[in-house]
Amino acid sequence: MTATPAPAPTFADLGLVPVLLQALDELQFAAPTPVQAQVLPLALDGQDVAGQAPTGSGKTAAYGLAVLQQVDVQQDAVQIIVLVPARELALQVRDALKKLGKYLPNLRVAAFYGGHAFREERASLQQAPHVVVATPGRLLDHFERRTIVPNQLKSLVLDEADKLLELGFQDELVEIVKRLPRRRQTLLFSATMSEKVVELIRKNLTRPRVVNAGEDTAELPENLTLLGHVGTAEQKPAALYHLLQRPETGRALVFCNTRERCQELTRFLQGRGIAAETLHGKMPQPERDKALLKLRNGSSQVLVATDVAARGLDVTALDTVIQYDAPDKADSFQHRAGRTARAGAAGTAHLLATPKEQAHVQKWPVAETIKWQPVKASKLPAALPKAPRPENVTLHVSAGKKDKVSAHDLVGAFVNVGGVAREQVGHIEVFDYYSYVAVPRQQAQEVAERLAGAKVKGKKVRVSIVA
Known part of the structure; x- marks a missing residue:
């Protein structure tokens, strides 16, 4: 007689409070993922946890629900710190925690990261956030200036610990931990779980419970086509240009190994009439926001980026990935390629490789799925026809979330004052201190002039075309 398997636990079974269960129900989280089912009982019990969990396993909710249940919203102090390797991930985690904690009254969650003026963050700290999500360098700045004092801290979360170490944050992590309460x-x-990660666990966790929800294998989507183009380094620029000229290439993300190569390649493409933007870790944050937005809203066709800058990118409907430089590791190759062909869509990932790079890549199991072909000897003519410019142009508006401005408010202003037909107002993104709105190219100048000095939610705004 076979035993009946125990039913899978529900979130209520795991001991979550009603306000968190209410948010989970609204977010349509039907049942815990394996990592959530393993982590939550341990973390809610106050134990230290070391978890190995791949991207997409639900780990943000696993630790997020556990730490949110600890927050005392009556206490005006930082109680939770989540350290992440990149600005984009900081924003994703902040937004996820806000949604999970939606019904915790007056919960304050803030994200802090480099790339913009420190004074902007200082202003938002007049009332201490309960939860801080931050990159290590910026959090250490706040500690040193005493704009964040962690003496009431209950929990520290190290998210994507392998990437924190890979990006060289070891010294910052040591300094941060020194300033935290021991209890x-x-x-x-x-x-x-590299040797460095195991060492980090040994030094910073007390009798940790180890949870293994699987290694990040960066499996590629089934509907992804992998193509390799083999030629000399000198042939790569022309090969890239001709790939981008194909109608089927559509919206493309091009990966380079260094920021210098990103800048050089972007200038090369722009000089040949292709609407290209660059993205790397040393760019000021508003410039990074602008580059991403222009790709999302159709104001540019190509984003040329480094791996660091491209972590956590939120770009849907990406048709093509082109790896201009071959990465050193197989998992980097797969993470890059997997940026396209998402959510059931088809996509193509190209690799431009020299024979030496090809020999390196062919050591990886993924190489079996790459269709290789030689680069055709196609020279770039001296005077190239200009590629058609994107139909949309992005406008910068000098008001954002901190001014209580929403996308709905901006649509109203662009229609009623700017004279844009409602259906022609394109993609809108609202940041803390500014917003971006896409409009048809032929109307952009007139719309900017009409909106100059107009008020949105009571604030007089400046509107300008994003170069």
């Missing part, structure tokens, strides 16, 4: 809970999550 605290520490939760660490990593896609891989």
